[in-house]
Every structure is written in C-alpha cells, then in structure tokens.
Amino acid sequence: MAIGLQLLVQFCQMALVLALAPLFAGYVRKVKAHLLRRQGPPLAQPYRELLRLLRKDVVLADSASWVFRVAPYLIFATTWVAVSLVPTFATGLIFSYAADVIAIVALLGSARFMLALAGLDVGTSFGGIGSSREMLIASLAEPAMLMVVFTLSLLAGSTQLSSIAASMQASDVGLRFSIALALIGLVMVALAENARIPIDNPATHLELTMVHEAMILEYSGRHLALIEAAAFLKLLLYVSVIACVFFPWGIAVSGQGPAAYFAGIGVYLLKLAAGGFLLAVFETAIAKMRVFRVPDFLGAALMLGFLATLLLFVTLAG
C-alpha cells in the first residue's frame, strides 16, 4: 500500500514537472516582456514551439556521427530523472531512496557532458566554441554547487533532499549565516547553469556571446525539441531545488490525506510563480557580463560555498 502510494506520487510528479516546465519558461518570458512594456508571446508559446519542432523532419549534417543522434535522448532522459528526484509538492517519492542530491549533480553533469560532445561532433567552429565555454562554466559551477550541497548536508546530517527539507522545516535550525551564503551561492550557480542573463542570454543568437545556443546550432526537428524540453526541465529543477531546500513550507509529507497533496501542489505553483517573477525582475535589471568575467562571478559563488562550509564548522564546534 505504502509502496503503491509512493509510486503514484512519483509518477504524478514526473508528469507534473514535464507538463509545467514549458509553462514556467513561458511565464518567465511573459513577465520579462511585461517589465519592458511589451505584450510578449502567449503563455502557451513554448508548448507550440515544441509541438512544431516534433512535427518537423530532422536535418542531419553529413559529418554527424551516432553521438550526435543519441545525445538528445540521453540529455532529456538524464535531466528528467534528475528533476524527478526533487521533492516538488510531496516528499516520500519512491526514487528518492535510490539517489540523493549528489546524484542529481552527477546526472546534470552527465547531461552536460553529452551536450558538449554533441556540440563538438559535427565539427563546426561554433559548436566547438560553445562546448569549450560550457565546460569553462561547468568546471567552476559544479564545485560551487557541491560546496553548497555539503553545507546543507552538514546542517541536516543527510544528503537526501527530503530529509534536508524536513530538517530545514524544523525550528531548531535557528538563524544561520551559512544558510544565507548557501542560498546566494546556489542562486548564482543556477543562473550560470541555466544560461540566464548575467552569464548568457537565452533569447539571442549573437555569435560572440552565446554559449548554450552555440552548441545546439546544428540540431533540428525532434532532436531540438528534446534539447529545448531538457533546458526547460533544468530551469524548473533549479527553482524546485531552491524552493524545496530553502523554503520547504507546505510540502506534503507521506501519510497525510489527499487534501495535503492538493495543497502541496497549490503551494508549489505559488512558489514557482514567485521564483519566476524574481528571476524575470533580476534578468531585466542586470546587464550581461563579458565571457571573461564569468570565472570571477562563479569564483565568487565557489567562495560563498566554501565560506558557508567553513563558518558552519565554527558554529558546530561551539
């Protein structure tokens, strides 16, 4: 019975994130457009883009190998599995016994590895530039993310996201400076990983600055649809992780009735709306930085992660 319920919650969550991810991206675009006093595309535009791409034929470059064809499926699958491990509206997911937050980082890392390989595969110069820049960003963003994860795990005594959320919800955490540092560090990593504005502009194909778009320039048809869907899922994943760890209120705990689950979904939607709004405001207010400033930005995120861990030792010793 309990296992059946966990399985049901897990599949509901996987369906929910897949259905919500394009809507969330469309919502962020809409808010950004409104902030610029524009009309903006309708909320359902990302769904239409995905459907249109799915219907189109794939055009493959002559020099494309099997890596190029397999990569989109692997990227989509690993990202989807990673996001299904995050407790969005309810804890007690059946997958969460198998994998913790370090596994999420590893899954995202393998998706990025695949994407960089695909960018290099066709042999165009843009793909190469994009892959090399993506790896530059990743080599700094990943340790920063791991340091944040270590901080939270030290605080909660566990690397499971559901236990971290539960212990953050308990009142004995107190006022910890490390948590604030970890939050800022994680937000910086999330901006960098999702190619948002201070690092990369998701809405442009300007050749000198693009990172993510440069790698997927050769893709078309259903391959492109899968990669775009994976990018939407990744954005939703980071917002969900931040919401689940730092703002864990309202997540349904297993054992409560169906009303708690529906309330959990409602609260989750509210959190997403707030997170997307803040992201849009931040992106409108700030300018994109030069590619060569990116290591400084991510170095600061890494520094915050380190500092959060170190300060934690001072409190733990006391």
Added chain:
Amino acid sequence: MDRLALDVAHLLAGGLVLVSFMLLYQDRMTGLVNNFALHALVVSLSVAWQAHIQHAPHLYITAAIALIVKAIVIPLALHRIIVQLGIHRTIEAVVGIGQTMLAGIGLVALSIMVMLPITAKAGTLTQQDLAFALSVLLLGLLMMISRRNAVSQVIGFMSIENGLILAATGAKGMPLVVEISVAFSILVALIVIGVFLFRIRERFDTVDIHALHQYRGEQP
C-alpha cells in the same frame, strides 16, 4: 546567553569576513571605499550587539568610535583623497581575483583550524570572535600584498584594524584608554599616509607602488 543572541553575533562576525572578501573582489576605487565603510559599519554593529549580550556598556563607546571614525570620517577623507589624486574613475588591474579568493579561503580555513583548538575552553562567543578576527586580519594582509595601488593598501591596513577590534571585543576587556588611543593612532596614520600618497604622486606621477621598485637596494 540564549541561542538567538549567539546566532546574531555569529551572523555579524561572519558578515565581517564576507565583507573582507568583497574588499578583495572589488576593483573600482569608489566602490572599494564604500565597501570599506560597510566593513566598519558591520564591525560597529557587531561590537554593539556584543555589548548588549555581554552587558558591557563600555563596548558601546568602542562601537560608536568605530562607527563615527571609520564608517564616516575615514571614508569621506579617502573619497576626497582619491578625487584629488584623480584616480576615482580608475579600475585597478587586479591580477587573478580567482587565485586571491582561493588564497583567502585558505587563510580563513587556517585561522579557524588554528583558533578553534586553542580557544576550546574560552566559551563559544570568544571562540568564534577570535577565529573570525584572525581571518579578517589575514585577509587584510592578503589585500595589502595583492594590490598595487597605494590607496587599496591603505584600505587593507584599515580593515586589519577592524579585525583587531573584533578580537578585543571577544576577549572581554581591552581597556577604554587603549581603545581610544588606537582609534586616534589610526586617524594619525591616515593623515601620515595621505601626505605620503601625495608625495609619491608628486615624485612619480602615479600611486602604483611598482614605480618605487627601481629604487630598492637589492636589485637582481
């Protein structure tokens, strides 16, 4: 002392370490001086909070001195100096912010590892104050050796003094006379350094201290 009081003290002292890192990161002159004002503000808040929880009213005077002298007077004077030197718009060519940050992290780790075992019997507040104070001090020294501009080095020097105040607060009982005389000697030091800066600029047309190197004795 209840938990919340300790947590706030931890927050403020940890914030001071964070602002020290911001000083290392900042490469614009005006931003650097404003950042230094923030540094002094955080240290005075921290001292005032500890005066409150330690029931030590004389520490309020220390906090007030830190606030007036270092968060208001010295930043204003530094703003005047950098405008008069004509370097208020320059962006300092800091070599390797990333490496400096990593070195800074290493120094913080070192000071925590050194201080926590030594002060194990001293009580939580003193323990964390001393650990953070040593970090701020070492970060100030790091700033002095990693910058080429003389004004940045002065700011590094002043941030060391803020670390010393934090240490003295945690150690319960630096006499007030010492405190006041330290504050005034910092002011005198600022004046001397200010005069010195103008002399350097007059002589070499720059405040980049690398211009001084050819006058050193031990030339390779």
